[in-house]
Amino acid sequence: MTIKAIGYAASGKHAKLKPMQLERQDPLPNEVQIAVLYCGVCHSDIHQCENDWGNTVYPCMPGHEVVGRVVDKGSLVTRHAIGDLVGVGCMIDSCHECAPCLAGDEQYCEGPNSWLATYNGPMKPAKQAKTGENMYGRDNTFGGYSDQLVVREDFVLKIPAALPIEAAAPILCAGVTTYSPMKHWGVKAGSKVGVVGFGGLGDMAVKIARAMGAQVTVFTRDKDKVAEAHRLGAKSVVEGDTKAYEALEGHFDFIISTVPEKHEVDPFIPLLRHDGAFVAVGALAPMPGWNHMNVVMGRKTIAGSLIGSIAETQEVLDFCAQHRIAPDIQLIPIQEINEAYKYVKSGDVRFRYVIDAASLAQDKAA
Incomplete structure (x- = not known):
């Protein structure tokens, strides 16, 4: 049997x-x-649709920030019941056998195909896959820009009742992508955290770091975002002033870069304290180099972090519910998705777009 569905691709x-x-x-x-019910619009969706990473499988149906209700389940499912409000993030399967998977770090799966993305198939596509087959080990999966999903129960998250349903969607990617490295590198009360970039990821990074008790500085080139960063609790905002950088040398325990495009790393390394870490989460393109002397002098770390595990995704959902934080969103019908992409690419967005999946009924009826 099959389930008839509709989506945008x-x-x-x-x-x-x-x-x-x-x-x-x-x-x-x-x-x-x-x-x-709802699906967040991530900058990664745009990169994938436009084949910016050179691995897109078409047709490409994005969507990895999904909130919905369970309407059917298999006979062995025990974690979720029909009617439950649930979420699906960036992954829907992994090998379950490699060291990272056994350690609960599915996002670093070392299996033959790595983890299975909610859309666009495995992170390491099979060499002889056939387009359109929607199964693990094959070359394509179709994501949350649709009205129905079928997912393994252990890759499905519980949405806390305290979270606004529509605002919970971006937490499944933007939330865990910023929460995971902060947890790994030990951000805590009193930590001095720098957030580079103040878009969809940067917004969540500030909110989560502040909820952890950290002192936050935002780095942005957009003067229009300064007031908003202060409103969210950033102690200071740096707009690229060289003197401001000099005044912050040796200041930060942790700097997270949320910029989704290639950018310079070198200016931020002197700003780290001894044993401080600069962690990239936004740009997946090759980055410019850095001065090794600045890294060596202070045992500083330049690192990257990829989304987060299933366990961490549940943690960040619960954390956001506990601290009453969520991304600022704007609901859109899916028929406006191409226009929304233009605004995201231009950087003119002050919130996260979230698709109201009820709008798909219009196309289903057509």
């Missing part, structure tokens, strides 16, 4: 997203079927 690098009919398989014994 890009057919090629320069193609606009358009409605696409698809069929999903009925849940296996360990899977749940989810009726999608």
